[in-house]
Amino acid sequence: MVGNRIVVVCTANKIRSPFVAGLVLSRLPAFAGQRPIVESAGTAARPGDEAAPEVVELGRTYGVDLAGHRTRRLDDGVLATGDTVLCAERAHRRVVLDVRPDLISNVFTVREFARLVEQPAVRDAASDWAGLVSAASRARLAARTTADETDDLVDPVGRPRAVWTEFERQATGAVSIILGAVAALPARSAAAETTPHVGATRRSHRAQLDVPSTRRAMRRG
Numbered sequence: 001m002v003g004n005r006i007v008v009v010c011t012a013n014k015i016r017s018p019f020v021a022g023l024v025l026s027r028l029p030a031f032a033g034q035r036p037i038v039e040s041a042g043t044a045a046r047p048g049d050e051a052a053p054e055v056v057e058l059g060r061t062y063g064v065d066l067a068g069h070r071t072r073r074l075d076d077g078v079l080a081t082g083d084t085v086l087c088a089e090r091a092h093r094r095v096v097l098d099v100r101p102d103l104i105s106n107v108f109t110v111r112e113f114a115r116l117v118e119q120p121a122v123r124d125a126a127s128d129w130a131g132l133v134s135a136a137s138r139a140r141l142a143a144r145t146t147a148d149e150t151d152d153l154v155d156p157v158g159r160p161r162a163v164w165t166e167f168e169r170q171a172t173g174a175v176s177i178i179l180g181a182v183a184a185l186p187a188r189s190a191a192a193e194t195t196p197h198v199g200a201t202r203r204s205h206r207a208q209l210d211v212p213s214t215r216r217a218m219r220r221g
Helices: 016-027 053-061 090-099 101-106 110-117 120-124 129-143 161-183 186-194 202-209
Strands: 005-010 037-042 084-087 107-109
Touching: 005 016, 005 090, 016 037, 016 053, 016 161, 053 161, 084 090, 084 101, 084 110, 090 101, 090 107, 101 107, 101 129, 107 110, 110 120, 110 129, 110 161, 120 129, 129 161
Parallel strands: 005 037, 005 084, 084 107
Antiparallel strands: none
């Protein structure tokens, strides 16, 4: 069972998961006429904290307002039957499955899910979001592979600017692939040309949203 709710999970719910969730929520089209519900949580989050200032500024670059975000800890009350869970790291997937083992077919790392739905066979097997998640799960099972370190989103907290840049590249790249897979669904084909994507570069994204090129770059973390 796959519903229209997506939960993005990281550790503190201050950087990776709110940024990815914000990108997805701002750009993902409706499923069967219903807007998707996109939320985030952290496996070790302290409830009520604000998002990291660096990611708030990064979000603004992509037209995502994270100023009002407040952290939430992942527990068995957060997840529901049918949720699709996209984790920043493999370690988060293990925590999710400890809490809700019934979601095993619906839990991926963000980059793992992008890698799977990029496969033509997975896209061809799906006619809607539920079908896309199910096809990705079947492809993972058929390949008898699990996510490895290349499927983790780098954690930029307390790291040099170069690591923040790599996090931005990994996160926006994965979300763009997922959006592309959704746009390719038969139910979305008529609207594919207008489906918003994350720009491949900040410059291209600013051009899409008419963001002034003078906007300040993200502060060093």
